[in-house]
Amino acid sequence: MIERKVKTVRALERGLQVLSEIDRRKGANLHELHLALGLPKATLLRMVVTLGKHGHIWQRxxxxxxxxxxxxxxxxxxxxxxxVAEVSSGHLARLSDQVAWPSAVAVPRADHVEIVETNSPLIRLDAIMLGPVGVRLSYLHTATGRAYLGACQPDERAAILRRLRPAEGDSAGERLLDDMLAGIRDRGYALREPFHPWPDRDWQAVRQDGRRSMAVPVILGAFPVASINITWLQRRSDTATVVQRHLGALRRAAEGIATDLAAARGGVA
Known part of the structure; x- marks a missing residue:
């Protein structure tokens, strides 16, 4: 076979370099790509926009x-x-156009829920910042955790609560928890209130940070896979007003996330 010298496509080579660097780092911002590859940021911006348009990458x-x-x-x-994070991102961006308070999406872990995406940088209102990605939230003391806990199946809920329950018995705490979760299931959304006495993570913060939250689960089939919240300052708005104005938008965002997750898997939410 006769070997021929064929010119490579320089722009394609650069695009593949960018994609490989993002994959190697499991994520990178524009400045990190500039330092790693030595390409102008304007060039990199065109490349990441193109790669995103064709579904190879996404921006958190x-x-x-x-x-x-x-x-x-x-x-x-x-x-x-x-x-969950990738699918949620677009819905959180749209939610930021409808609600003047920030939101976050969190997924379940063994004894907490973990934030995987937030629209907080898009909403600079009274310096409320949610996140960053990776922050662990309590199942017991945050609306985000409670929304998931109230929606999950009894066996899963029992396993989670075994990890959170205090060593010494607390029948009053058990009754309060049962009533709280029953209320969440009845109304379809969770709040930070009422406070619960078990000293899990976020136990102090929810009493001192001046914030309030509501959250709903993201349900795929019959099972929750995440929860999504709205957080606001207590001094700026009362809970009833926020629920009345924004619960519908929050539920639509959760349903949209579930629908897109199902579609990506060829199923139905």
């Missing part, structure tokens, strides 16, 4: 980082945190 709202698309990976049996 929480910190502006570009990440490999989870949708290109072979599907697994369970919904991954990366899938």
């Amino acid at each position: 709202l929480a910190d502006g980082a570009f990440l490999p698309s989870a949708r290109l990976r072979p599907p697994s049996a369970d919904i991954s945190a990366e899938e």
Whole structure:
């Protein structure tokens, strides 16, 4: 076979370099890509926009980082945190146009829920900042955790509560928790109130930070895979007003996330 010298496509080479660097780092912002590859930021911006348009990467709202698309990976049996974050991002951006308070999406872990995406950088109101990504929130003391806990199946809920329950018995705390979760299931959303006495993470913060939150679960099939919240300052608005004005938008965002997750897997939410 006769070997021929064929010129490579320089722009394509650069694009592949950018994609490889993002994949190697599991996410990178524009400045990090500039330092790593030595390409002008204007050039990099055109490349990441193109890669995003074709579904190879996406940009996280929480910190502006570009990440490999989870949708290109072979599907697994369970919904991954990366899938939830990527699908949630667009819905959180749209929610920021409707609600003047920040929101976050969190996924379940063994004894907490973990923030995977937030629109907080898009909403600079009274310096409320949610996140960053990776922050752990209490199942017991945050609306975000309670929304998931109220929606999950009894076996899963029992396993979570075994990790959170104090060593010494507390029948009053048990009754309060049962009533609280029953109320969440009846009305379809969770609040920070009423406070609960078990000293889990966020126990002090919810009493001192002057914030209030409401949250709803993201339900895929019959099972929750995440929860999404709205957080506001107590001194700026009362709970009843925020619920009346914004619960519908929050529920639509949760339903949209579930629908898109199902569609990405070829199913129905």
